[in-house]
Amino acid sequence: MHGCGNDYLLFDEPVELSGAIVRALCDRRTGVGADGVIAISRAAEHAAEISMTIYNADGRDGGVCGNGARCVAERAAALGWAGDQLRIAVGGRTIEAERLGRGVVRLDMGEPVVTLGHVPVLASELDETGTLGIEHQVAGLPAVFVSMGNPHMVAMIEEDPSGVELGVVGPLVENHRAFPEGMNLHVTSVTARDSATVRTWERGAGMTLACGTGACAVVVAGVLTGRLDRFASVRMPGGTLEAEWDDAGGRVRLTGPTAVVCSGEWAGTAEKHEAGAS
Numbered sequence: 001m002h003g004c005g006n007d008y009l010l011f012d013e014p015v016e017l018s019g020a021i022v023r024a025l026c027d028r029r030t031g032v033g034a035d036g037v038i039a040i041s042r043a044a045e046h047a048a049e050i051s052m053t054i055y056n057a058d059g060r061d062g063g064v065c066g067n068g069a070r071c072v073a074e075r076a077a078a079l080g081w082a083g084d085q086l087r088i089a090v091g092g093r094t095i096e097a098e099r100l101g102r103g104v105v106r107l108d109m110g111e112p113v114v115t116l117g118h119v120p121v122l123a124s125e126l127d128e129t130g131t132l133g134i135e136h137q138v139a140g141l142p143a144v145f146v147s148m149g150n151p152h153m154v155a156m157i158e159e160d161p162s163g164v165e166l167g168v169v170g171p172l173v174e175n176h177r178a179f180p181e182g183m184n185l186h187v188t189s190v191t192a193r194d195s196a197t198v199r200t201w202e203r204g205a206g207m208t209l210a211c212g213t214g215a216c217a218v219v220v221a222g223v224l225t226g227r228l229d230r231f232a233s234v235r236m237p238g239g240t241l242e243a244e245w246d247d248a249g250g251r252v253r254l255t256g257p258t259a260v261v262c263s264g265e266w267a268g269t270a271e272k273h274e275a276g277a278s
Contacts, residue, residue: 001071001075001258001259001260002067002071003066003068003070003212003241003257003258004067004209004210004236004238004239004240004256005208005209005236005237006035006067006208006209006210006211007033007034007035007261008034008035008036008054008065008067008068008071009025009032009034009036009037010037010039010040010075011039011040012075012079013041014039015039017037017055019055019058019059019060020059022036022037022056022057022059023057023058023059025037026205034057035056035208036065036068037055038052038053038054038065038071039052039053040052042081043089047087047094048087048088048094049076049081050073050081050082050087050089051088051089051090052068052069052072052088052090053090054090056203056204056205057204057205057206059204064091064093064095064109064150064213065150065212065213066107066109066148066212066214066216066254067210067211067212067256069088069090069095069097069212070097070254070258072097073086073088073097073098073107073258074099074103074105074260076088083099084098084099085097091149091150092149093149095107095110102257103258103259104255104257105256105258106253106255107212107254107255108251108252109148109149109213109216109251109252110148110251111250111251111252112146112147112148112217112220112245112250112252113147113148114146118147119145119146119147119151119152120147120151120179120180121145121151121178121179122177122179122180123178125177126138126143127139134224134225135225138173138176138178139172139173139176140169141153141155141164141169141185141187142156143155144224146216146217146220148217148252150184150203151179151181151182151183151184152183152185152186152213152214152217153173153183153184153185154186154217154221154222155185155187156188156190156221156222156227157187157188159189160189160197161187161188161197161198161199164187164199166185166199166201166207167207169185169187170185171201173201174201174203182203182204183203184200184213184214184217186198186200186201186211186214186217186218187199187200188222190222190227193228193229194228194229195232195233196222196228196233196234197235198214198215198234198235198236199236200214200236202214209236209237209239210237210238210239210241211236212241212254212256213254215234215236215241215242215243216243216245216252218234218243219232219243219244219245219252220245223245231243231244231245232244239256239257240256241254241255242254242255242256
């Protein structure tokens with residue numbers, strides 16, 4: 001499935017996936033191809049109906065994923081595991097999801113975290129700290145840091161994001177010494193009070209066509225720096241997501257489309273795929 005081109009392989013049954021298997025599956029030349037892998041099941045705890053675990057394309061834990069969770073909501077309904085409203089346990093959070101019809105899903109992503117140490121960001125290792133401690137400098141880009149259950153750096157620039165060499169600066173940011181858990185990068189141009197254009201480099205996946213938690217982080221960063229209103233359309237290469245940072249409760253909501261690409265059965269074994277066999 002995919003949400004605005006941000007694509008994932010979903011497993012409907014509990015399955016043990018090593019990092020090597022995930023990397024093999026996500027390889028777009030020798031595997032199936034995806035930005036990550038998600039395993040879903042009926043949740044054991046009463047706080048949620050569905051439990052999901054996400055692995056980035058490099059095999060590491062992805063934490064929380066907005067586009068992935070929206071796909072999970074659609075898949076859970078197709079399986080008869082949940083209705084139009086459900087709760088999804090992922091990355092230590094419980095996300096409330098609502099299916100709006102025709103593959104469109106809205107999520108309540110909870111409250112953002114902007115305290116550097118909890119994003120997490122090592123403030124002493126940053127290249128430069130900007131005014132009021134809100135904006136910083138990393139790899140030559142202005143930076144605002146937001147966690148939505150995973151770490152994001154929003155770089156708001158005046159020019160078109162397509163002019164930034166994302167394949168060069170992305171790895172520099174992802175692996176910067178100030179980010180102990182890596183970092184997602186969103187190069188952003190604000191085009192109006194309610195609109196932004198974004199290109200994304202995701203940790204563990206590289207350039208992606210969209211990022212749900214990243215769209216949330218962009219709106220939070222835009223509000224903090226006075227550039228965006230609390231509701232904005234976030235245009236990404238794969239499509240447009242809508243994000244809103246609630247003025248009253250401080251929670252962030254994410255809305256966007258999902259789509260099924262294909263379905264199949266997992267017939268491999270860990271031993272075969274670890275060895276690189278087809």
